[in-house]
Amino acid sequence: MKSQPRSRHELEQALQDQMSALSASCNGYDGGDLWEGPRIATTIYNLVNDGRSKKIVSVLTQLGLRNKISFVSYASPQISGNVLSWHPLCAINMNASTATYVPYLGDAPTKPTKIKFNKWWEEAVFENRSGQTLSRMNLVFALRSKDGGSHYDAELPISPYLELKETGGGWMYSENGSVQSGKPIRNAHLATIRQIAYELQLTLSVIL
Numbered sequence: 001m002k003s004q005p006r007s008r009h010e011l012e013q014a015l016q017d018q019m020s021a022l023s024a025s026c027n028g029y030d031g032g033d034l035w036e037g038p039r040i041a042t043t044i045y046n047l048v049n050d051g052r053s054k055k056i057v058s059v060l061t062q063l064g065l066r067n068k069i070s071f072v073s074y075a076s077p078q079i080s081g082n083v084l085s086w087h088p089l090c091a092i093n094m095n096a097s098t099a100t101y102v103p104y105l106g107d108a109p110t111k112p113t114k115i116k117f118n119k120w121w122e123e124a125v126f127e128n129r130s131g132q133t134l135s136r137m138n139l140v141f142a143l144r145s146k147d148g149g150s151h152y153d154a155e156l157p158i159s160p161y162l163e164l165k166e167t168g169g170g171w172m173y174s175e176n177g178s179v180q181s182g183k184p185i186r187n188a189h190l191a192t193i194r195q196i197a198y199e200l201q202l203t204l205s206v207i208l
Contacts, residue, residue, distance in 0.1 A: 011063050018047050018059055019201075019208060026197050029190070037190035040197045041143035042150055047200065048121065049140070065207065070114035072202040074104060074195060075123050085169025086127040090191035092171060101168055101188040103195035112199070120199075125192055126164045134160040136196055143193055165189040 006014075022043045029036040048058050048066060060066035076088045088110075093102045115123070124133035142161040146153040156162050163169060168188035 006062065008063075011059065014059050015047075015063060015204075016208070018043055019204060022047075022197055022201065026194065026201070029194050034187060034190050035148075037193050038143045038148035040193050041140045044140050044193075044197060044200060045144045045149070047204075048117070049137075066117050069117075069203065069207065071117055071120035072112045072199045073115050073120055073123060074108045074110070074112050074199060075125055076108075076110040078124070078127055085129050085171065087125070087164065087169060087188050087192060089125050089195035090188055092168075092185060099185045101185060101191035103191045103198060105195065105198050112202070125196070126160055126169065126188075128160055128163055128169050132160045134164060139164075139189065139193060139196070143189065161189065164192070 022040065025036040025040045025043065029040065046059060048060055050056060050058050050061050050066075058066060074089055078086050078088075087101075089108075090101045090103050093100050121137045122135045125136055125139060126134040138161060142156075142159075143149050145151055146156060147165075165188070166186060167184040168186065171185050172182050
């Protein structure tokens with residue numbers, strides 16, 4: 001079957017459209033619609049992911065930008081010898097009766113760095129107590145392809161993604177505000193994807 005390449009104008013419009021979709025989903029998430037998380041992952045996938053075959057090529061690659069620009073990263077290095085789980089892109093917000101994960105957005109405890117795409121995409125954004133890690137790529141793929149972005153798998157494999165989703169790596173809270181025991185703090189995976197979207201928005205703001 002014959003095909004026609006997209007024009008530069010089409011690709012630039014696609015970038016604008018995807019960034020508008022990302023902004024709308026982020027605004028919804030910030031307003032309390034956590035179900036926007038998988039849609040955020042799908043938009044990130046469209047913007048940056050290239051498949052192993054030539055059939056899946058990201059908008060940024062088609063525009064010749066993905067490997068030319070530097071990506072903003074808020075993933076501070078893991079502390080050597082730390083025996084606790086690590087999730088550098090989100091924080092725990094607690095009150096007297098509940099606790100939840102929230103993205104840092106611009107209030108992260110460390111300054112962001114700028115790195116090339118492959119390092120950013122494959123950089124760990126979660127490490128559990130056993131030393132297993134989850135990268136931005138792993139998280140985007142899980143949310144997009146397995147957990148609601150474009151498909152719901154009947155089962156989710158036991159993995160760092162599932163651990164991040166269900167327990168946040170083992171952090172707990174009780175009704176008196178303690179994180180020592182009680183109920184698991186959920187949705188760290190969604191807070192993390194929101195922070196990744198924030199990184200991407202900052203990254204692309206210089207070219208839009």
